Amino acid sequence: MRRRTGARGQALAEFALIAPILFLLIFGVIQVGLIMASQNGLVNGVRDATRKAATYRINEESFNGTSFPTICGNVTTQLTDDLSTSIPGFDAANLSHTIAYEWKQDPDSSQWFLVAHIAASYRNVLYVPLVSVLLDFADGLNDDRLRLDASEQMRVENPALAPTDTSAQVC
Helix, strand or coil: CCCCHHHCCHHHHHHHHHHHHHHHHHHHHHHHHHHHHHHHHHHHHHHHHHHHHCCCCCCHHHHCCCHHHHHHHHHHHHHHHHHHHHCCCCCHHHEEEEEEEEEEECCCCCCEEEEEEEEEEEEEECCCHHHHHHHHHHHCCCCCEEEEEEEEEEEEEEEEECCCCCCCEEC
16 A cells, blocks of 8 residues: 555644644533533522521511621521532632521411522632633623522521511621
8 A cells, every 4th residue: 555645744734723623622611511510519509508597596586786697697607618618619709699588478377477588699710711711701791700690598487477677687
């Protein structure tokens, strides 16, 4: 079998043309996988923190100056602890969250109950430089981070309450 002498570098030239596209796809899949892992970790952390917030026996006296900040601090600690173990490269400075207790009235019995709401927004770092240029504008900001959001609400199972002030209490 004879070898053609003019086609010696053809495979190298073809690989040089295809390699950037191939590597962009591979690193894009890796970056999207990291984003999905962070989003799943954020949702799980918010859900666990809301579950913790719903376990407190809260009534209208709980919203005083001593009990409520302690409850909010415990829920915030639960949230940051969960996120630090479930989000790759977690940085608490990139987290903003809201913890609120809202009064609701049962339409059947006219009794009041509380609902715990937690919303969190995390600015996830984009690790892959070329792919991050493409994904960075998805949240409207050019900061090498992608904003991920999660929220959850759960009813606080208390005995029937009769509040005097039905405004939402926010940490």
